[in-house]
Amino acid sequence: MKxxxxxxxxxxxxxxxxxxxxxxxxxxxxxxxxxxxxxxxENKGGNVAYTIKGTFPPKYMKKKATVTLSPxxxxxxxxxxxxxxxxKLKGEKAKGDGTVISWKNGGSFTQSGSFKFDxxxxxxxxxxxxxxxxxxxxxxxxxxxxxGEGIANTSSRVGLQPSSTYDATSGNFIxxxxxxxxxxxxxxxxxxxxxxxxxxxxxxxxxKAQAAKDSIKAFVDFLYNDNIIDRVVISGWAxxxxxxxxxxxxxxxxxxxxxxxxxxxxxxYLKDYAKKNKIKMKDLQKPEFQYVNxxxxxxxxxxxxxxxxxxxxxxxQILNVVRSQSNNDMREQKIxxxxxxxxxxxxxxxxxxxxxxxxxxxxxxxxxxxxELVSKVKANPKDFSVNExxxxxxxxxxxxxxxxxYKAIINDSKTEGDWRAYNDLGVxxxxxxxxxxxxxxxxxxxxxxxxAKAISPDNGIVxxxxxxxxxxxxxxxxxxxNFEASQKAAVSPVNQDYALGMYSILDGNYTxxxxxxxxKTCDYNTALLQLLNKxxxxxxxxxxxxQNVDAKTAYLKAVLAARMKDEGExxxxxxxxxxxxxxxxxxxxRDAEFKKYKRTEAFKNLVK
Numbered sequence: 001m002k003x004x005x006x007x008x009x010x011x012x013x014x015x016x017x018x019x020x021x022x023x024x025x026x027x028x029x030x031x032x033x034x035x036x037x038x039x040x041x042e043n044k045g046g047n048v049a050y051t052i053k054g055t056f057p058p059k060y061m062k063k064k065a066t067v068t069l070s071p072x073x074x075x076x077x078x079x080x081x082x083x084x085x086x087x088k089l090k091g092e093k094a095k096g097d098g099t100v101i102s103w104k105n106g107g108s109f110t111q112s113g114s115f116k117f118d119x120x121x122x123x124x125x126x127x128x129x130x131x132x133x134x135x136x137x138x139x140x141x142x143x144x145x146x147x148g149e150g151i152a153n154t155s156s157r158v159g160l161q162p163s164s165t166y167d168a169t170s171g172n173f174i175x176x177x178x179x180x181x182x183x184x185x186x187x188x189x190x191x192x193x194x195x196x197x198x199x200x201x202x203x204x205x206x207x208k209a210q211a212a213k214d215s216i217k218a219f220v221d222f223l224y225n226d227n228i229i230d231r232v233v234i235s236g237w238a239x240x241x242x243x244x245x246x247x248x249x250x251x252x253x254x255x256x257x258x259x260x261x262x263x264x265x266x267x268x269y270l271k272d273y274a275k276k277n278k279i280k281m282k283d284l285q286k287p288e289f290q291y292v293n294x295x296x297x298x299x300x301x302x303x304x305x306x307x308x309x310x311x312x313x314x315x316x317q318i319l320n321v322v323r324s325q326s327n328n329d330m331r332e333q334k335i336x337x338x339x340x341x342x343x344x345x346x347x348x349x350x351x352x353x354x355x356x357x358x359x360x361x362x363x364x365x366x367x368x369x370x371x372e373l374v375s376k377v378k379a380n381p382k383d384f385s386v387n388e389x390x391x392x393x394x395x396x397x398x399x400x401x402x403x404x405x406y407k408a409i410i411n412d413s414k415t416e417g418d419w420r421a422y423n424d425l426g427v428x429x430x431x432x433x434x435x436x437x438x439x440x441x442x443x444x445x446x447x448x449x450x451x452a453k454a455i456s457p458d459n460g461i462v463x464x465x466x467x468x469x470x471x472x473x474x475x476x477x478x479x480x481x482n483f484e485a486s487q488k489a490a491v492s493p494v495n496q497d498y499a500l501g502m503y504s505i506l507d508g509n510y511t512x513x514x515x516x517x518x519x520k521t522c523d524y525n526t527a528l529l530q531l532l533n534k535x536x537x538x539x540x541x542x543x544x545x546x547q548n549v550d551a552k553t554a555y556l557k558a559v560l561a562a563r564m565k566d567e568g569e570x571x572x573x574x575x576x577x578x579x580x581x582x583x584x585x586x587x588x589x590r591d592a593e594f595k596k597y598k599r600t601e602a603f604k605n606l607v608k
Contacts, residue, residue, distance in 0.1 A: 021062075021134045021135075021137060022062070022065070022134065022137075022139055023062065024059075024060070025060060025061070025062060025065060025067075025132050025141070026132070026139060026141065028057065028060055029130070029141040029142065029143075031057045031060070032054065032055070032056055032057070032060065032141075032145075033053075033054060033055040034052065034053075034054040034069065034128050034145040034147065035052070035053055035054070035147065036050060036051070036052060036053075036126070036147045036148055037050075037051035037052070037053055037110075038050075038051065039147065039148040040148075040152065040592075041126075041148070041150075041151045041152065041592075042151060042152035042153070042154065042155065042592075043117040043151060043152065043153045043154075043155050043156060044155055044508040044532075045155070045506070045507045045508020045509065046506075046508070047114045047115065047116060047117060047508065048083075048114055048115055048116075048117050048121070048151055049113075049114045050084065050112065050113060050114065050115075051110065051111070051112040052069075052071060052084070052087065052110070052111050052128075052147070053108065053109070053110050054069070054087070054089075054108060054109050054110075055107075055108045056089075056101045056106045056107055056108070057106045058102075058103075058104060058105055058106040059103060059104065059106070060101070060103075060106060061089070061090075061091045061101035061102070061103055061106070061107070062091050062103065062134060063091040063092045063093040063094070063103050064091055064093050064094050064134055064135070065090070065091045065094060065132055065133065065134045066088065066089065066090045066091070066094050066096065066098060066132070067088075067089045067090075067101075067130060067131070067132050067133075067141070068086060068087070068088055068089075068130070068131045068133070069086065069087040069088075069089070069128050069129075069130050069145075070082050070084075070086050070087075070128070070129050070131075071084035071086075071087070071126065071127070071128045071147065072084065072126075072127060072128075072129065073120070073121050073124035073125070073126060073127075074124060074125045074126075074127045075120055075121075075123070075124045075125075079127070079129070080120070080124070083115035083116065083118075083121075084113065084115055085111065085113050087099075087111050089101050089109060091103060117151065119153065121150070121151045122150055122151060122152075122153050122590045122591060122592055123149070123150050123589070123590040123591075123592065124149075124150060124151070125146060125148075125149050125150075126146070126147040126148050126149070127144050127145065127146050127147070128144065128145040128146075128147060129144055130144070130145070149592065149595045150590075150591075150592025150595050151592055152591070152592045152593050153591070153592075154528070154531065154532065154556075154559055154593060155505060155506070155508065155528075155532055156506065157528060157556065158502040158503075158505050158506060158525055158528065159524055159525065159528075159552050160468060160471055160472065160499075160502075161524055161550070174427070174461045174464055174465060174494070175394065175423075175427055176390065176419070176420030176421075176423045176424050176461060177420070177492075178387055178390035178391045178393075178394055178420070179390075180385075180387040180388055180390065180391035184230070184361050184363060185227070185361075185362055185363075186222075186359055186360050186361040186362055187215075187218050187219045187222040187223075187359075187360050188215065188219065188357055188358065188359045188360070189215045189216045189218075189219035189220075189357070189358045189360075190212060190215055190355050190356070190357050190358075191207065191212075191216075191257070191258060191261060191355060191356050191358075192204050192205075192206035192207050192351065192352065192354060192355050193254055193257075193354045193355065193356070194354070195239075195350075196242065196246075196250065197354075198250060198253035198254045198256075199257075200257055205351065206351055206352055206355075219265075219358065219360060220265055220269075222360060223266065223269050223360065224269055224272070226273075227360075227362040228287065228362055228363065229287060229289040229360060229361070229362055230289060230290070230361050230362055230363050231289055231290040231291070231292055231361050232259075232262060232289060232290070232291050232292065232358065232359065232360055232361070233292040233294060233357075233358075233359040233361060234255050234258045234259050234262065234291065234293065234294065234356060234357070234358050234359070235255070235258075235294035235295070235296060235356065235357040235359070236250075236251035236252055236253070236254035236255030236256075236257075236258060236294070236295040236296065236355075236356050237251055237254065237296060237297075237298075237299040237302065237353055237354065237355050237356070237357075238250045238251045238254070238297060238298050238299065238353070238354060239298070239299065239303070239350040239351070239353040239354050240298035240299060240300050240303050240328075240331070240332060240335060240353070241332055241335040241336050241339065241350060242298075242332065243329075243332065244297070244298060244328050244329065244332065247297050247298045248295070248297040248298075251295045251296055251298075252293075252295040254354075254355070254356040255293055255294070255295040255356060257356055258356030258357070258358050259291060261356075261358070262358050262360075270284060270286065298328070298332075300331075302352075302353050303322075303335075303349065303350070303353060304319060304322070304323075306348075306349045306352070306353070307319055307345075310344065310348070310349065312342065312344055314342065318338060318342065318345075321334055321338070322334055322335065335350075370392075370395040371397070373388075373391075373392050373395070374392045374393075374395065374396045374397075374401055374405070377389050377392040377393075377405055378392075378401060378404055378405060378408075381405070381408040381409070381412065382412065382414075386409060386415045386418055386420075386421075389405055389408070389409055389415075390405075390409070390420055390421070390424070392405055393405040393406055393424065399428055399431075399432070402424075402428055403428055406421045406424055406425045406428070407421075407425070409421035410422060410425070417455060418455075419452040419453075419455040419456040419459065419462065420452075422448045422449070422451045422452035422455065423448070423449065423452040423461060423462055423465060425448045426444075426445045426446070426447075426448035426449040426452065426465055426466075426469070427445075427465060429441045429442070429444040429445035429448060430442070430445040430465065430468065430472075433445060433472065434472070442472060442473055445465075445469045446466065446469045446470070446473070449462060449465050449469060450466065452465075453466060456491060458485075458489050458490045458491055459489055459491040459492055460486045460487070460489030460491060460492040460493040460494040461486075461491075461492045461494065463482045463483075463485045463486035463489055463494075464482070464483070464486040464494045464496070467479045467480075467481075467482035467486060467499065470482065476503075476506070480500075480503050483496045483499040483500060483503075484496065484500065487500070497516040497517065497518070498516065498517050498518070498520075498525075500516055501513045501514075501515075501516030501517035501525070502517075502525055504516060505525070505528065505529060505532070510532055510533055513529055514529060514533075517529065521542065521545065522542060522545040522546050522547065523542065523546070524543075524546060524552070524556065526542050527539045527542035527543045527546070527556060527560075528556060530542060531556070531559070531560055531563070534563075536560060536563060536564050539560055540560060540564070543556065543557050543560065549576070550580060551576075551577045551578075551580035551581035551584060552577070552581075554573050554574075554576040554580060555573070555574070555577035555584050555587070555588075557569070557573040557576075558570050558571075558573035558574040558577060558588075558594075559591075559593045559594075561573060562593050562594055562596070562597065563593070567597065570594065570597055570603075571597075571602050571603070571606065574588055574594075574603075574606055575606055578606060578607075585606070585607045585608075586607075588603075588606070588607050589607045
């Protein structure tokens with residue numbers, strides 16, 4: 001009985017509408033077609049472009065009637081404020097604006113435009129309420145047309161996959177330069193030779209001089225201080241008055257004599273070391289180091305320097321004569337001639353040039369390993385320079401030791417003003433957040449980066465790291481400003497093309513994004529851009545080679561599978577994303593990319 005009453009009421013309403021002059025416009029409305037040219041709308045740069053097309057059958061639109069279509073979004077059964085421009089249609093004799101639809105032949109319309117995207121539109125139904133009007137009478141046409149379900153928001157899914165191993169093209173965070181370079185210490189001993197001789201003669205006048213004896217003693221003492229040798233540079237020299245080819249051979253033989261003397265001293269040191277440490281010589285592990293042969297032949301530079309330092313009245317004239325000769329043979333001849341005129345050249349200037357120099361070069365702090373350095377820096381930080389301390393932190397094998405070293409720097413009144421310790425503490429916390437997801441680590445990272453920025457405000461490294469942290473926190477506007485500032489920074493500017501390419505994606509400028517980001521492979525954002533450009537095979541190849549797939553990468557693979565109509569891959573990748581990050585259940589429920597699968601049991605089971 002109730003069903004008959006409802007049916008009767010519907011018939012009565014229709015009769016009344018027809019009687020009010022609308023005729024078959026009400027009953028034939030289902031024959032009117034209203035569709036989206038592309039039912040898969042998507043957010044691009046914060047806007048959604050659309051094209052709506054409609055067709056009216058012949059003998060539908062009364063000549064004095066109008067029809068107003070108001071496309072809108074319906075979320076949970078509630079119509080939101082219409083974002084799409086109202087479409088006005090009219091009969092041939094109707095007044096006002098609108099596309100004219102012929103009574104006899106029917107007609108069609110096309111309307112294109114765009115509207116601002118709102119996240120609530122992701123899972124909204126796009127509906128078209130319609131009102132017909134003749135003069136002052138109006139009626140709602142039904143059933144309400146449905147254009148489709150949801151608006152894809154995949155273009156907003158840019159993401160960073162930062163690593164503390166910095167790559168300037170991928171938006172990573174950067175450690176400060178510790179500026180520590182190996183510091184060398186050493187001693188030099190000099191042995192002098194007689195004219196045209198490479199034989200060792202300790203009675204040589206220059207060898208008997210106190211300065212030479214002191215250099216030999218200091219050299220040997222340095223060797224016995226257990227310094228770890230990096231290399232021994234031995235330079236053999238000849239005075240330039242002899243024949244050039246002979247002098248080259250002479251300098252090489254003097255090198256060999258110098259090497260033999262050093263090896264004798266080193267073997268004595270090893271025997272002494274073995275005796276003191278009660279080690280048999282056959283069991284003693286001899287250190288490895290490099291001999292550098294600097295057999296340089298004639299010492300012209302030494303000759304000129306000695307003349308310039310001398311008290312000889314004619315030294316400028318002597319130098320001019322030597323320097324004006326066109327080749328070494330002529331220069332050698334002039335020196336020989338001048339030794340007769342100026343005995344001081346033969347007696348004082350030339351003899352010290354006949355020598356071998358043994359330079360013992362050792363690395364500072366090479367008496368202990370990196371692990372020992374970390375331990376010593378932690379125990380007595382003030383015994384080391386800030387560069388050494390930062391270096392120690394960089395080679396520490398655990399975050400606890402790194403943090404202890406950095407905090408000792410910022411708690412030391414002499415080093416608390418060094419931005420690098422704050423920056424590196426921030427990197428440590430940012431790394432911990434990215435690997436563990438603890439929001440407190442992210443807050444700490446931003447706090448440390450801001451302190452580093454206060455000390456060094458126009459520093460590209462600090463601004464980059466702050467931008468990465470803000471991006472991970474979801475502050476995309478602040479992150480963008482700091483990425484841009486980092487690229488223009490006065491101190492250590494950082495190439496931010498990749499990061500700014502991400503923002504070009506968000507702006508909807510995919511061409512510019514591709515130019516900025518380059519042709520990176522196995523990269524999340526590159527795959528996202530390829531997907532948005534509908535180059536699905538390229539996107540699949542890029543995603544398939546991404547190492548260490550995280551939740552957002554697995555989710556993007558699910559979106560790509562949906563676009564490629566690979567249902568099995570949709571479920572498999574979506575399951576991976578949800579397993580890695582359960583928050584993707586809620587995301588997937590609303591995502592228009594999965595509208596064709598939302599009613600399947602497999603999808604429902606994944607997101608429940």
